[in-house]
Amino acid sequence: MEIKKIAVLGAGQMGNGIAHVCAQAGYEVKMRDIEQRFLDKGMATIKKNLERGLKKGKTTEEEIEATLGRIDGVLDLEEAVKEADLVIEAIPEVVQLKLDTWKEVDGLAPPHAILASNTSSISITQMAAVTNRPEKFIGMHFFNPVPVMRLVEIIKGQATADETVEVIRRVSERLGKQTVLVNEAPGFAVNRLLVPAINEAIFAVQEGVATVEDMDLAIKLGLNWPMGPLTLADFVGLDTLLYISDYFVDEFKDSKYRAPALLRKMVRAGWLGRKAGRGFYDYSGDEPKPMRF
Numbered sequence: 676m677e678i679k680k681i682a683v684l685g686a687g688q689m690g691n692g693i694a695h696v697c698a699q700a701g702y703e704v705k706m707r708d709i710e711q712r713f714l715d716k717g718m719a720t721i722k723k724n725l726e727r728g729l730k731k732g733k734t735t736e737e738e739i740e741a742t743l744g745r746i747d748g749v750l751d752l753e754e755a756v757k758e759a760d761l762v763i764e765a766i767p768e769v770v771q772l773k774l775d776t777w778k779e780v781d782g783l784a785p786p787h788a789i790l791a792s793n794t795s796s797i798s799i800t801q802m803a804a805v806t807n808r809p810e811k812f813i814g815m816h817f818f819n820p821v822p823v824m825r826l827v828e829i830i831k832g833q834a835t836a837d838e839t840v841e842v843i844r845r846v847s848e849r850l851g852k853q854t855v856l857v858n859e860a861p862g863f864a865v866n867r868l869l870v871p872a873i874n875e876a877i878f879a880v881q882e883g884v885a886t887v888e889d890m891d892l893a894i895k896l897g898l899n900w901p902m903g904p905l906t907l908a909d910f911v912g913l914d915t916l917l918y919i920s921d922y923f924v925d926e927f928k929d930s931k932y933r934a935p936a937l938l939r940k941m942v943r944a945g946w947l948g949r950k951a952g953r954g955f956y957d958y959s960g961d962e963p964k965p966m967r968f
């Protein structure tokens with residue numbers, strides 16, 4: 676099966692990145708959001724990111740124009756998916772919203788179309804079960820920022836066909852990504868490691884083992900991470916981190932995934948990381964300033 680036309684649902688952080696790399700790889704893309712201002716913002720981000728590549732000599736004016744020309748922003752769901760060979764969904768991480776959307780998409784997309792979710796945590800099998808094509812349903816987990824990060828985790832649900840996995844592997848490779856195949860499980864492969872690792876760094880700060888900046892420096896230099904775990908926590912968003920930790924405890928029924936009390940307290944205080952101006956660092960000045968706990 677050959678994929679030519681891709682519908683991307685959501686023009687947010689992930690959706691515009693996915694539309695960007697798909698169009699750059701030569702696919703015809705319909706990018707769908709629910710309001711024109713979100714589409715405009717998504718398109719502006721794609722343009723800005725492509726132009727960054729121009730400054731670095733990675734692309735040309737002609738390529739940028741051709742890429743942008745392959746992305747059509749639409750508000751109507753039927754228009755977005757009616758001719759799609761592949762639908763990639765990147766709408767908010769809300770179970771009922773995803774289930775309702777997939778039910779609708781299943782009725783509107785051609786019968787041959789593959790349906791892929793970029794969810795960070797929601798069960799692929801659960802979403803596949805609301806469609807009439809669970810064998811064509813799959814997880815395609817990109818990383819942020821999509822044009823830069825090289826991994827796609829491919830997640831096989833209970834009913835996903837091997838052929839669907841192969842098609843998605845080929846598409847991901849054409850997008851310039853490397854893939855890993857993961858059987859459905861909470862957190863897939865990357866977040867299963869990352870979330871407990873970040874939580875352990877928070878436990879260490881909570882217990883007074885090291886300050887925020889020393890913990891970050893230790894992991895950055897000692898493990899060669901591009902940034903420390905507490906800086907990364909602030910990027911991810913502490914509310915998201917807490918949501919995933921609680922979800923892991925629910926799904927695995929194992930307290931080793933529990934969130935540190937400090938994380939829960941910070942979320943209750945509204946200290947959510949970069950997006951809130953304060954998390955493990957204070958972002959109100961020119962330079963992030965580590966917080967004391």
Ligand SMILES: NC(=O)c1ccc[n+]([C@@H]2O[C@H](COP(=O)([O-])OP(=O)(O)OC[C@H]3O[C@@H](n4cnc5c(N)ncnc54)[C@H](O)[C@@H]3O)[C@@H](O)[C@H]2O)c1
Nearest residue numbers: 685686687688689690707708713765766767768794795819
């Ligand atoms: N942010 C990350 O680092 C990251 C990484 C991997 C996966 N994800 C997953 O990607 C998905 C999207 O996350 P995001 O960070 O891009 O969120 P976001 O809030 O930046 O974007 C979501 C977009 O979806 C739009 N939307 C809402 N309902 C819609 C609908 N019915 N149809 C089309 N668009 C709709 C919103 O208006 C918004 O523009 C989530 O499932 C998230 O878990 C996020």
